[in-house]
Amino acid sequence: MSSQTSVLGAAVRGTRALPFRLIPRIETYPQVVSFAQTLPGQASLLVVFGALYALTNPEALPLVLCLALITWMPFKRHQLVSVSTVVFAVLVPWTQLSQPVYNAFLIFAVVAIAGVLIWSATARPWSWYGRRPATVLLVGFTVWIVAISTIPWNVFRLAPIWDFTIIFGSYIWFVAYVLVDRQAAPVTQFGLEIGSLRPFWGALYTPFPNGTAYLRRIEAKNAEELAVTQLKGLKLLSWATLISLFSRVWVNCFHGYLRIPYFATTLSMSAHHAAAPWFVCWASLILHFLENVMAGAILGHRIIACCRMAGFDALRNMYRPLSSVTVAEFFNRYYFYYKELLVTFFFFPVFLGQSPRFPKLRLAISIFAAACFGNVFFHFIRNLLYIHDFGLWTALKTFQVFFFYTVVLATAITVSRLRKRKPLPAGFFRGTLCPAFSVCFFYCLLSIFAETNRQYPLVEHLRFLGHLFFLN
Numbered sequence: 001m002s003s004q005t006s007v008l009g010a011a012v013r014g015t016r017a018l019p020f021r022l023i024p025r026i027e028t029y030p031q032v033v034s035f036a037q038t039l040p041g042q043a044s045l046l047v048v049f050g051a052l053y054a055l056t057n058p059e060a061l062p063l064v065l066c067l068a069l070i071t072w073m074p075f076k077r078h079q080l081v082s083v084s085t086v087v088f089a090v091l092v093p094w095t096q097l098s099q100p101v102y103n104a105f106l107i108f109a110v111v112a113i114a115g116v117l118i119w120s121a122t123a124r125p126w127s128w129y130g131r132r133p134a135t136v137l138l139v140g141f142t143v144w145i146v147a148i149s150t151i152p153w154n155v156f157r158l159a160p161i162w163d164f165t166i167i168f169g170s171y172i173w174f175v176a177y178v179l180v181d182r183q184a185a186p187v188t189q190f191g192l193e194i195g196s197l198r199p200f201w202g203a204l205y206t207p208f209p210n211g212t213a214y215l216r217r218i219e220a221k222n223a224e225e226l227a228v229t230q231l232k233g234l235k236l237l238s239w240a241t242l243i244s245l246f247s248r249v250w251v252n253c254f255h256g257y258l259r260i261p262y263f264a265t266t267l268s269m270s271a272h273h274a275a276a277p278w279f280v281c282w283a284s285l286i287l288h289f290l291e292n293v294m295a296g297a298i299l300g301h302r303i304i305a306c307c308r309m310a311g312f313d314a315l316r317n318m319y320r321p322l323s324s325v326t327v328a329e330f331f332n333r334y335y336f337y338y339k340e341l342l343v344t345f346f347f348f349p350v351f352l353g354q355s356p357r358f359p360k361l362r363l364a365i366s367i368f369a370a371a372c373f374g375n376v377f378f379h380f381i382r383n384l385l386y387i388h389d390f391g392l393w394t395a396l397k398t399f400q401v402f403f404f405y406t407v408v409l410a411t412a413i414t415v416s417r418l419r420k421r422k423p424l425p426a427g428f429f430r431g432t433l434c435p436a437f438s439v440c441f442f443y444c445l446l447s448i449f450a451e452t453n454r455q456y457p458l459v460e461h462l463r464f465l466g467h468l469f470f471l472n
Contacts, residue, residue: 008331008339008347008370008413023238027231036227042071045230049309052237053302056244062092066200067309074226077219077311081195088200102163110168111197114175118193122182133179134345138377141172145381149392166384170205171197173341173378177211180344192216201310202303205382206338209307209314220311233308236316240301247294254287263288267448271460275467282468289444293321296335325435328416330443331371331409338378346374364414371410376403379452386454398454401461405449412442 026032035041046068054060066084070077089107094100121133129136148161174197192212202208209215220226254260261269266276266284275281300317307314317336324330332339347370354362380399387395445468449461466472 008328008343008367008417022242023235026235027228032231033224033227036231037223041227042230045234046071046309049230049234049237049305052234052241053306055241057302059088059092062087063200063306067306070310071226071230074220074223074311078192078195081192081199081310083195084200085195085197088203089198103167106164106167109164110171111194113168114171114178114197115193117175118178118182121179133182134176135349137172137176137179138345141169141381142377145384145387146392149387162384162388166388169381169384170203172381173205173345174198174207176345177207181211181213199307201306202299204299204303205378206335206341208300208303208317208337209312210337210340210344214314215312218313220313225313226311229308229311229313232313233305236301236308237305240298240305243294243301244298247291247298250291250294254283260284260287267456267461267464270464270467271456275464275472278468278470281464285448285468286444289440289447292447293318293334300335300337322440323432323436324439325432326416326421327412327439327442330439331413334443341378342370342374346370346377360418363417367414367417368410371413372406375406375409383452395454398457399452400458401449401454401456402452404458404461405446405451408446408449412446 036045046064049067050060050064053063057063066080066087070080070084073080090100090104093103097103117133117137120127121130124130144165148158148165151158178193178196192215196207196212196215199208209218220229255262260283261276261280263284266281269276270281276284297318304314304316315336319333319336321330321333324333347366350369351362351366354365356362376399379402380395383395390398445465448465449458451461463472
């Protein structure tokens with residue numbers, strides 16, 4: 001990721017190689033790479049990977065079996081990825097669901113509709129739908145949510161419709177990426193489209209990585225590339241395991257032994273007008289920020305590690321965010337694939353649709369379209385169950401905290417991108433440590449508002465912020 005540039009974030013700076021590594025770069029050792037291309041080497045790699053993965057996930061066995069088939073039949077990689085994705089979507093959670101057949105029917109219905117949308121965009125690229133299929137999908141889904149939210153329950157039985165909508169909402173960004181890929185570079189090769197719809201290596205709302213075109217570009221083309229990619233995947237899972245173990249010690253030390261309350265607890269105390277001492281609130285907030293960074297690194301590393309084991313050399317989702325020297329760079333490093341989603345579906349459409357006469361205004365509007373509107377839209381439609389339970393208007397009113405967060409974030413990124421920065425000093429203290437500390441301090445304070453649980457109104461979050469600086 002060090003060579004990757006960003007639109008919302010600044011170009012990621014190169015980092016100096018450390019003289020000592022906790023996990024050596026095994027993918028650069030010729031003997032290890034050669035051994036990983038043999039059948040015993042591949043089996044050993046899968047066993048070690050499965051053992052590490054099983055430490056925190058009970059689904060390690062079916063995952064390793066799928067990875068083994070993909071490893072030993074690389075000529076069928078695309079088809080096996082699709083089959084593995086269906087297995088993890090339907091069969092793996094079968095015993096954990098109260099209505100597995102009903103759930104499987106809804107998933108197949110969603111995949112079928114996705115297939116129709118993809119086929120329509122491919123077959124008629126010059127139609128009104130084929131020119132902007134992803135935009136039509138997002139706008140149509142928004143209209144659909146508004147429609148079913150306003151229909152009274154006594155008119156139609158809406159439970160199956162809401163169940164279908166919630167599941168489709170978990171697939172929508174994956175479908176949108178396939179539509180964008182087909183629109184940008186139509187190809188005749190199919191096979192990864194189904195596999196990229198919430199792929200088996202990690203099914204979040206944010207696609208990891210982003211789109212079938214990117215998967216085809218980064219997949220291993222021969223045995224040596226596959227060995228190197230899988231060794232890098234094993235390294236990344238090892239990092240996730242180490243961070244996970246460190247996180248447990250961290251929690252036991254600070255929240256167990258030192259009894260520093262969690263941020264949710266101090267925020268609740270503040271909301272009930274019984275705030276903890278200011279230094280306790282500061283401690284809980286700083287721990288909350290750092291624990292979020294560790295949790296994001298663990299989850300992202302595990303997903304990308306599985307993706308690499310399947311033969312796709314994807315970039316990390318998180319890469320040294322605490323060393324960022326600008327607000328925009330932190331946004332790029334902290335959650336890379338989510339930033340790419342905002343750039344693809346919100347920044348570029350708005351940026352390309354504006355006149356280039358006023359470049360700074362054009363950039364500012366595009367950043368707000370992505371970091372503010374796109375950010376709110378993504379998180380709002382992600383929680384469809386809340387809209388179902390409380391109604392659309394209540395859901396909009398109670399989203400004020402996160403909306404405030406996106407406005408501040410978009411403003412900070414815009415200022416970070418537009419202002420003329422002087423060259424950073426060469427020294428480590430003034431050139432790296434001080435600006436990185438300032439950026440982390442900003443995001444630490446901003447994390448007070450990065451909440452989507454709608455538990456407290458905006459005024460209570462502002463009250464907590466004021467208590468940190470002795471304002472109440």
